[in-house]
Structure formats: structure tokens, C-alpha cells
Amino acid sequence: MGKPDLSQWNDELRQQKPLDIVRWALAQADGRAIVSTNFRPYEAVLLHLVTRAAPAIPVLWVDHGYNRPATYRHAEVLRAKLALNLKPYHPRYSAAHHEAIFGPLPSTEDEKGLKEFSARMKLEPFQRGMRELAPRVWITALRKVQNPNRAALDIVSHDENFGTLKVSPLFHSTDAELEAYLAAHDLPNEWDYFDPAKADEKRECGLHAAWGGRAVNA
Numbered sequence: 001m002g003k004p005d006l007s008q009w010n011d012e013l014r015q016q017k018p019l020d021i022v023r024w025a026l027a028q029a030d031g032r033a034i035v036s037t038n039f040r041p042y043e044a045v046l047l048h049l050v051t052r053a054a055p056a057i058p059v060l061w062v063d064h065g066y067n068r069p070a071t072y073r074h075a076e077v078l079r080a081k082l083a084l085n086l087k088p089y090h091p092r093y094s095a096a097h098h099e100a101i102f103g104p105l106p107s108t109e110d111e112k113g114l115k116e117f118s119a120r121m122k123l124e125p126f127q128r129g130m131r132e133l134a135p136r137v138w139i140t141a142l143r144k145v146q147n148p149n150r151a152a153l154d155i156v157s158h159d160e161n162f163g164t165l166k167v168s169p170l171f172h173s174t175d176a177e178l179e180a181y182l183a184a185h186d187l188p189n190e191w192d193y194f195d196p197a198k199a200d201e202k203r204e205c206g207l208h209a210a211w212g213g214r215a216v217n218a
Contacts (some may be wrong), residue, residue, distance in 0.1 A: 010154045021169035029137035036060045042178045044187040046141045064121040065095035070192035089125040118197035142168035
């Protein structure tokens with residue numbers, strides 16, 4: 001893959017529908033695309049779009065062991081409904097092991113603790129999954145409205161942490177548009193989701209931030 005003209009690609013894709021963006025992303029991948037998920041709200045939209053275009057695409061999921069019961073049930077419903085080729089990756093510590101060694105989940109005020117937790121329980125298994133699956137194109141559910149860091153991104157970017165082309169087909173989608181898509185395709189949503197590596201929606205867990213690429217001593 002040559003050096004991309006990101007500004008041109010983003011200008012062109014901004015006028016396209018999400019499914020067309022997915023198809024464009026797959027065309028860049030030479031058979032080596034993945035989609036990542038954490039089964040948070042609205043991710044059923046992306047998984048439905050991507051599996052319509054590429055039913056067997058690997059779905060990378062880091063199960064850090066701290067998901068709420070509703071999220072695990074939601075994941076199983078979508079796995080069956082969409083016939084997901086789910087590739088779960090787990091950290092080297094179970095939740096119980098981690099808490100026995102490192103203590104309870106960090107508080108929202110403990111920035112250092114949150115980053116260390118993320119490195120152990122989320123970034124390390126994600127990096128392992130990316131090494132093993134070795135995608136050229138990584139399709140994500142990033143949206144502009146999620147937090148200030150993501151608002152500075154765009155539909156297509158070059159991900160320095162993983163050396164892939166990162167494509168976010170729903171980047172400019174609104175909640176109302178995603179609600180309409182869920183209803184039109186009889187897809188479930190999951191509102192009980194919680195990410196302990198972020199603690200609140202304004203933080204980054206490191207997957208989409210420069211510090212995440214330096215956080216894990218592999």
C-alpha cells in the first residue's frame with residue numbers, strides 16, 4: 001500500500017454512505033481487513049454493515065473480563081444473529097488475578113492507574129491480536145461525537161500504533177441515524193456497557209492515542 005492521500009480520500013468518502021465506505025475499505029485491504037468491537041452502544045450497526053460486505057471478516061474483541069453481564073449477553077446475541085467470525089483475545093491476567101495483584105479498578109481521578117490498567121488488560125491483548133491477524137486495514141466504530149480526541153480524527157487515518165489504514169465508516173453518523181439503522185434492521189443495542197480502562201467517555205484507553213503504542217512492554 002503506497003502512501004495514502006488521506007485528505008483526498010476523506011473528502012471523497014465524506015459524501016458516501018457507510019456501507020460504501022466499508023466496501024471501499026475492503027478494496028484497499030487485499031484480503032487482510034479486520035473489524036474491531038467492544039460491543040458498546042451502536043456497534044451492532046458497524047458489525048451489521050461490515051458482515052453484509054464481508055461475512056467472514058475477523059472480528060477482533062478484547063474481552064478484558066470486566067464487562068457487565070448485559071454486554072456478554074449482547075455479544076452472544078450478535079455473534080449468533082450476524083454469524084460473527086469472532087476472534088476474542090484475553091489479557092494474561094483474569095479479573096480476579098488482576099485485582100489480587102494490583103488491587104481494585106482505578107478511580108476516575110487515577111490517571112496513571114487507568115493507563116497502567118489499560119496497558120495490562122486491554123492494550124496488550126489488542127496488540128497481540130493485531131500481530132496475529134496482521135491486517136492491512138482496520139475498520140473501527142470511531143465517531144466524531146465520542147470525545148475531543150476523536151473529533152480531531154477523520155474517516156480514514158494511518159494508525160501509527162499498528163501500521164494499518166484505519167477506516168471509521170460511521171465517523172460522521174449521528175445517534176439518530178444509528179437508532180434508525182438499528183430499528184430498520186431489527187438489531188439490538190447495549191446501554192449497560194462500561195469500559196474500566198477509560199472510566200468515563202472523555203478519556204482514551206490508548207488504542208486510538210499515541211501513548212497507547214508505547215504503553216505495553218511486549
